[in-house]
Amino acid sequence: MASWYEERIFNAAMDVALSSARIAALRAEVLREARGEVVEVGLGTGLNLPHYPSAVRRVSAVAREVELDARALARAHERCIELVHVRGDAQALPLDDHSVDTLVCTFVLCSVEDLDAAAREFARVLRPDGALAVLEHVVSPRKLERFVQRTLTPPHRIWACGCRLDRDIAASLERAGFDRSTLPVARSNALPFPAAELLCSARARRRAAHFSASTSPA
Ligand SMILES: C[S@@+](CC[C@H](N)C(=O)[O-])C[C@H]1O[C@@H](n2cnc3c(N)ncnc32)[C@H](O)[C@@H]1O
Structure with missing residues (x-):
């Protein structure tokens, strides 16, 4: 369950911090192929909603909150x-x-307690031809930057609702069966260091072998 601090203070701060034009462009990029049964995990204030293709008329929002954020409801209303x-x-x-064609997850996996469990859940619910649309800040490949991210993470987690700056999210998704080649990580100018390294993919796919293994009879 999300805390009062997270719902009232942190989500409001994130609504501002994650709504720049550069981040909006990345949101549009990862959502450009969203189709079919669309599920968004960790909807927050609904900053992705303005960026869905117009053919997407319905989004199921998996959220821990008792009620969806009023800003998210307004953004959905605006886009019908x-x-x-x-x-x-x-x-x-x-x-x-x-059961899902497009699973959307943006700026959520940094704070999920058990990242591997979430990655396995993503692999489980996607249809064989389904895709994960993902945008997350991740661990830096540079040694010194990684050291700084690791050092900053414990104090950062206190105010940022558990957000870790040093997570290798692509590796976790790969362990869960996603094809690493569909999980590009690159330096971006959308967020400052220590959150500048972004995993950004419109179509992260599961490996074919993983799908046949997970659907074979025991
Ligand atoms: C930084 S906000 C990002 C909100 C939105 N996805 C965006 O891109 O603007 C993080 C969101 O992840 C949600 N979240 C964190 N841990 C979660 C979990 N274990 N399951 C579902 N949602 C979670 C929080 O409630 C919050 O809404």
Whole structure:
């Protein structure tokens, strides 16, 4: 369950911090192929909603909050998107196996307690031809920067609702069965260091072998 601080203070701060034009452009980029049954995990204040392709008319929002944020409801209304609140957690998605065409996750996995569990859930709920649209800040490949990220993470987590600056999110998704070649990480100018390294993908896909293994009879 999200805390009062997270719902009232942190989400309001993130609504400002994550709404720059550069981040908006990245949101549009990762959402450009969203289609079919669309599920967004960790909707927050709904900053992705203005960037869905116009063909997307319905988004199921997995969120831990009792009620969706009023800013998210207003943004959905503006775009005529039906927003369906599915109360739940990224680590145990209340969704059937292979039921989702597009799973959207932006700036969430840095703060999920068990990242590997969430990654496995993402792999479980996606259809074989489904895709993960993902935008996350991740660990730097540079040694010194990694050291700084690791040093800053403990104090940063206190005010930032558990956000870790030093997570290798692509590696976790790869362990869960996603194809590493669909998980590009690059330096961006959308966020400052220590959050400048971004995993940004419109179509992160599961490896074919992983799908056949997870659907074979025991
Ligand atoms: C920094 S905000 C990002 C909000 C939005 N996704 C965006 O891109 O602007 C992080 C969001 O992740 C959500 N979150 C954190 N841990 C979560 C979890 N385990 N399951 C579902 N949502 C989670 C928080 O409630 C919050 O809404």
